[in-house]
Structure formats: structure tokens, C-alpha cells
Amino acid sequence: MTDTSLPRIRLILGLTGGVAAYKAAELARLLMHDGVDVQAVMTRSACHFVGTATLQALTGKPVLTELWDERLPNGMAHIDLSRNADAILIAPASADFIAKLAHGLADDLLSTLCLARDCPLLIAPAMNRQMWENAATQRNIDMLERDGLTILGPGSGPQACGETGIGRMLEAYELAESVRAFFEPRLLQGKRVLVTAGPTYEAIDAVRGIMNLSSGKMGYAIARAARDAGAEVILVSGPVCLQPPSALKFLSVTSAEDMVAVVKNEISQADIFVSVAAVADYRAIRVSGQKIKKTGSNITLELTPNQDILAYAAGLPHAPFCVGFAAETENLEENAEAKRRKKRLPLLVANLAQEAIGSEECELTLLDDSGRHFLPEAPKLVQARRLVKHIASMQKKNA
Template identity: 55%
Template sequence: MAVIDLAGRRVLLGVTGGIAAYKAAELVRRLGDAGAQVRVVMTENAARFVTPLTFQALSGHPVRLSLWDESAEAAMGHIELARWAEDILVAPASADFIARLAHGLADDLLTTLCLASAAPLHVAPAMNQQMWANAATQANVAILRQRGISLFGPAAGSQACGEVGAGRLLEPLELVAALAARGRGGVLAGRRVLISAGPTFEDIDPVRFLGNRSSGRMGFAVAEAAAEAGAEVVLVAGPVHLPTPAGVRRIDVRSARQMHAAVLDAAVRSDVYVAAAAVGDFRPTEVAAHKIKKRGDGGLSLELTQNPDILADVADLPQRPLLVGFAAETENVEAYARAKLERKRLDLIAANQVGGGLGFEVEDNSLTLISADGIRHLPTAPKRELARQLVGVIAERLAGRAAANPAAGA
């Protein structure tokens, strides 16, 4: 994790009803360890899982539960709390709370505070994996993202109900790090970073497709590292089964043309574009309306059409972002990567060897960073660590570009 510093930050922690509420107790302690001042507001259902006394002992302050607390509300206590907060973090955020927040309801103390405060709002979902996947929940989450509300998680894994999937609350330290990244400091603070990750799929018929081999892990790790470094991150993701990193806005696509449209739309507002996706170069000229059946001669010919070149089109923008490409090669890694750097007019390319157990669907990797003015080798390490090193290099190049061209802004 990045260095966590919340010194002096006034954090209002909202706790909603769900089994993950027990993690909020450790979260209060971790926020305090990072230097934050913490006040806790619980929903009535949250108090069925963890007692208010627990949070009072950990935070050192009384816990608020209701709008109808006569002693607190004599001086409009909920407005006072709303003004006090520099950040509001709701963790865990249940499906019910997310639905009420998305539709502007203010029927309890916590939702009222969220509407009455000008502080940045951060929501950490926690629920059963099927509830998270439900179309209603996803529609509500989309509304929150459109309003600029940060979504931290959820993570994927085993759940208290015995099921496995996305919906787990992020761990307390992950939440503290995500909150710190959205505030002060960070080598990419104030920067807007666009990342594409994963494969693209091109349909042949309703049941078959052409696709590139990619787990998306490296691109998702870069998105996580950029968010940790303080950037505003947009992640355009192909079809992968990975949880959204904390503090990242995710756009899901399937085909190369969909990815092209999403990237071009976001690139004009970005300082950096990291092209980590394995984009298909070709697509079938025609997609069959029905499943293609086997024929007696055993053969099938497909006519393919070239997909748009995402990197080339971003490079052609009048005010192009810093361009970082990836090159996955099975041989002559450095030579092929340098040729791609020049052909695509990139500022930096991250090259790695793939095949034979390297690169794809593994936790570790190594990278060779090549630019017009030098080369840097990043030895084998977990992809998350490599991503943090890459983000550091990107920050250096952004600072160098700003120094060379002050008119472009820092």
C-alpha cells in the first residue's frame, strides 16, 4: 500500500446494517492510526450487528443513531455534523442504503447527513454477490458514479453466506488507503488517468467469438496504483472477472470498437492514457445471426476486417495525453517493443515476455520500460508492485513534460 496519511482529516464514518459491520470497528482504529478524527453514525440495523458502545470506545466520541435524538438535535446536531465532516465514508454500505442514496431519500440520520453535507462522499459496498450483481443495484451504483461519488470496491471472494463472488467489503487498511488517495498528496494528485485493460471479444455468431488472451490483472493493478497515488482514474475494461479497484470509475466493454469509443471519449479529458488492454486487431466482416453449423467438408472460412487503432487515434488528438503502451512479445522483446514505441508515437512502452508460463494469468511479472531517451528494467515482482513502480515513472515523466512546457500546466 501507499503511505497512508490522514493527519487531521475529519472523517464521518457511516455504518449500515450487514454482517460486514464488524469490520467497521477495525476501520475506526485504522483511521485513527492514520491520524484522522473520526465520528461514527450508525443506522438502526447496524446496531443489531455491533453495539454503538464499541464504536464510542474506539473513536472516543458518542455515536449518533437517530434524527430523533432530542439532546443532539436541540442545536441541529445533524447539520453540525454535516458541516464538520471533510469526508464521509459509508462502510459497509448495504444494497438498501445504496438504493436510498441513489434516489435522494433522507429518511434516517445517515442519508440526511449525506444530502446535507458538501464533503466528498465515499461508499464501500458490502452484500451478497447476487445482490451486487442484480440489475437494480448496478443501476443505482451507476447513478452514484455519475454524481461523482467514490465507490471503494467491493472485493471478490468467499462470503459469510457461504457463496463466492464480488460483494465483500474491502479490508480496513485498503479502505484507509483509498480514502487517503482521494485527498491530499500522492504523486498523481490532481491528475486524470485513463487505463484500458483486459481482452476484447469479437462475435462470430451468437455463441462464438474471437478473443485475445488476457486476464486484465496488470491493467487493473495499474488502475489501483494510480488511484493510490491520488489520480482520478477511469478504467475501460474488457470482459474480465476482476473486482473494481477502490476509487476507480469502471466502464465495461466487450468489443474493440466499444473500447475505442469509450477510450476516445475519456482521452480528451485525461492527462495520461495507459493502454494495457489486449485489443483484437481484427473482427469478422459479418456476424452470423444464428449459430454456424458444422459442414460436411469440415472447413470454415472467415473474412476479417481490421479494427480501429485506439492508440493511433489517441495520438492524433490535438491535445494528446501522455501515452503509455504495453508490448507482450514471445521473442525479441526489446526490439519489437522499441519499434512499436516509434510506430505508435508513444511516450513510454512497458514490454514483457509472454508464453511458456510467463505474462498471462500469473501473479508475477517483469517489465522493461522503454522511451526515446532511455530504458529501465523492472525485475520480477508481483504485478501490483510493478504497477506502483510504473506509476512512479509515469509521474516523473508528467513532471518533466510540465517543466519542459509550462503552458501545458502541471
């Protein structure tokens, strides 16, 4: 199921010559999965690194490579394509192509298309570290930024030439996120959002512990949606197997006490606090430094309550706008509303634990002072964007 929270984006994906062109295939796949309409355009040099058949299979459209293409009406691809596109993304953008853009050169389909465009242009540089650091490249990048282009990356790390440094094209998932973020309405511009996600792990001994079931997917989706809406986001996460969204502050924790300490340190500057983490309610009073050996007999484990992070945040003298989550197994709305009132929350998000934990999609019920707002089943990122819009709407009314 694709992300339908935004109008369908029509994107021209331009590929120039470089080893990083192999990432463009995965990028096209991710964009298509995200509901983006992709038209690939390749330079002749790019065709040496990845075949047109690959991009055609992924996008469902013929890949364009020549300025005078007989498959297009009147053969003027450089005019027709950009008039029907919401944006152009060049990934990878080689040093040579960046120089062309900076100086207005147009000697092939892709460069001519960029010069004739009337839509935004985003580029993802990819080159050797010394080529990136060269004064000429930096002058060209500065010129493009002044011209209003969006520069995505580059990243730093091992390069195909065997060297290590800045110049790597961003990974496909980072670029796909950047495209979606580019088109998101900036509903939370200027806001600072603190999000907790995932479970906490409470040690019993050196190898055993207590934890709630939580994949962290909902919390990470909310962090991404808030970032895409223009907020400065701090994501505090317990142990999960997820890649943190890019372009936000990420803080990894293990136990509830760890999470409490980080939240207390960050919350004074937060405008919005979204408590999604499945924090363990209890922890062991005594933790063994060694593995407790099995004896075949019963053992007694004495537990003590962990501090309620959400209640702490909501009870602050100058509390941020607090959003809680309630994963229930029965009497969903009754139990969730009781939790909201007990903690005096402006907004609480409720779902059925047995349907939501670990899944890619879920139903949500939002509970606030105005009543109940049902969000039908959708991917968690779609639900996160709906939630962000609801939060922004509530804040606007209360302003």
C-alpha cells in the same frame, strides 16, 4: 506477497455494535494481506455480533475492549494506542457511536481513544436507512466532516432489517481500498486518466468469437493506483471477471469497435492515456446472427483489421501523455522498443505474455527516451503504483 510500495501502515480498527460487524473480520484479513498492521478495539456491544477470538486470530494481536486493560503498560490504552497509530478506522460506526464522536463523549475505550487521538480518524457508517436519514444523524455527520473526519460511505442496498436503502456499510474490499488510498501520495492530483483494460471480444456468430487472452488485472490495478494517486479515472474495460475499483467512472465494452467509440468520446479531456487492453487485431467481416453449424469440412473466415486505439490516441493534434503496453513472447525489449518508436510513445511497458497473463505478479520493463527501467517481480498493484510514480516523474520533468 504483500504490497510493499508504501511504508507499513499501523491502523486501529474499531468495531461498534451492529450486524455489519461481521464484515470487519474480512476487512481485517484484507488489510493484513495488504501489509497493514491492525490492532482491533471493540465496544461491548460489538462483542455481541462478532467474537474477539476471530479478530485476534486474523490480526495476531489481543483484541482490546476495556479502558483499563492490564495487558498494556500503565493501563492507559486510550493514550498509548493512538500515539503509535497512523490512523483509526471505525467500521462499523453505529448511529450511537457517531453521536458520541460528534459531541465528544467518552465512556468506553474506543470513544475515549478517538477523543485522545493525534492521528486521522475514518468512519464507515452502518445503520438502518431511517436512522441514517434522521436529521440528528445528518447533523452529527456534518459536524464530523467539519471537524476533519473522513466519512467512508455508507452504501445503498438490502439491509438486515429487511428494508432497502442507504445506510449499508461499504464492503470490506472497498474499505481496504479506501485505507490504502488515504495514505497514497497524490502524485496525479488534478489529472484525468483514461485506462483501457481486459480483452475485446469479436463475434463470429451468435455463440463464437475471437479474443486475446487477458485477465484485466493489470489494467484494473493501474486504474486503482491512479485513483489512489489523486487522479480522476475513467476505466474502459472489455469482458473480464473482476470487480471494478470504487470511486471512478467505469465503462464496460465488448468489441474493439465499442472500445474505439468510447475512447474517442472520452480522450479529449484526458491528460494521460494508459492503453493496457489486449484489443483484438482483427474482426470478422461477416458475423452470422445464428450459430454456424459444424459440417466436418474446412471453412474460411475473412477478417479485417480493427483500428489501432493507441496509435489513434498518440496521433491526435493535442494528444494526452500516452502509455502503451507490449506483451511479447520473444525478444521482449527489441520488439517493445520497435513498437514504442513506431507509435511515437513517450513511455511503453513491456512484459512477457507467458509469465504475466492471468498471474497475480509480474516483472515489467519500462522503456522511454532515457532508456530502460526494470521493475522486479511484484504484485500487479505494486507494479501499477510504481508505474504511476514513473509517469508522474516524467510529467513533472516535461512540465
